[in-house]
Amino acid sequence: MKERYIAVFDSGLGGISVLRSLLSALPQERYLYYGDSANAPYGGRPTQEARALTLAAAAELAGRGIKALVVACNTATAAAIADLREIYPDLIVVGMEPALKPAVDRFPGGRIGVMATELTLREEKFAGLLDRVGTGCQVYPISAPGLVELVEAGLGESAAAEELLRPILAPYAGKLDALVLGCTHFPFAAGVIGRLLPGTALFDGGAGTAHQTRRRLEAAGLLWDGPGQVIFENSDPSPERLALCARLLGTAGA
Numbered sequence: 311m312k313e314r315y316i317a318v319f320d321s322g323l324g325g326i327s328v329l330r331s332l333l334s335a336l337p338q339e340r341y342l343y344y345g346d347s348a349n350a351p352y353g354g355r356p357t358q359e360a361r362a363l364t365l366a367a368a369a370e371l372a373g374r375g376i377k378a379l380v381v382a383c384n385t386a387t388a389a390a391i392a393d394l395r396e397i398y399p400d401l402i403v404v405g406m407e408p409a410l411k412p413a414v415d416r417f418p419g420g421r422i423g424v425m426a427t428e429l430t431l432r433e434e435k436f437a438g439l440l441d442r443v444g445t446g447c448q449v450y451p452i453s454a455p456g457l458v459e460l461v462e463a464g465l466g467e468s469a470a471a472e473e474l475l476r477p478i479l480a481p482y483a484g485k486l487d488a489l490v491l492g493c494t495h496f497p498f499a500a501g502v503i504g505r506l507l508p509g510t511a512l513f514d515g516g517a518g519t520a521h522q523t524r525r526r527l528e529a530a531g532l533l534w535d536g537p538g539q540v541i542f543e544n545s546d547p548s549p550e551r552l553a554l555c556a557r558l559l560g561t562a563g564a
């Protein structure tokens with residue numbers, strides 16, 4: 311059982327930013343990363359659609375005898391985490407939410423942007439997060455339509471990303487203490503984002519998710535002591551897609 315895979319799921323390639331954190335916290339584990347790039351992005355879809363896609367991917371992964379499922383996607387978590395926990399009561403299921411708490415802890419009473427998909431920002435889960443940890447701060451929800459597509463094309467750190475983000479972030483330049491990257495694709499544009507918002511601290515949920523995964527596996531006595539392994543699978547199985555997975559694993563990080 312311990313040697314079974316930890317499945318890491320995202321709508322596409324964004325979850326590779328979380329996989330990097332998992333590898334640094336738990337390097338000896340075996341990971342099966344599944345990205346649904348053929349159907350990405352999820353973030354502009356109706357919630358029902360994103361939920362159905364997430365449940366279909368999870369069913370496929372769960373059928374392969376995994377020991378844990380990490381939903382390395384804020385959008386899929388917002389759409390489907392409650393259903394996943396109900397359908398797989400015996401599986402370790404770890405979801406994600408924008409890393410607002412660490413940002414608030416560092417800047418109590420501060421001005422904090424949360425950049426995430428439209429779906430994440432409109433769902434109840436986000437409203438609950440704001441109620442729980444956002445009090446006393448000024449929180450600015452920011453969506454960035456088009457950025458997930460650029461990351462999926464390997465263009466997170468590019469002139470095109472800078473052109474897309476400049477008008478979105480210009481109103482916040484010099485005004486934010488922190489920006490939470492509440493979509494796992496966005497750490498792949500962290501260089502561009504950081505240049506457009508100098509002096510703003512960036513936060514993402516990768517390390518927190520890895521920590522939570524470690525805690526859950528430890529509590530269940532399911533930590534594996536190696537050798538570690540990473541397998542990439544994608545609903546778009548082209549060689550270019552899989553090559554991009556490997557490249558992003560080497561270069562992610564906010």
Ligand code: DGL
Pocket residue numbers: 320321322324325350351352353354382383384385386427430458492493494495
């Ligand atoms: N990576 C996903 C997230 O963390 C969103 C990407 C998408 O829109 O599909 O929210």
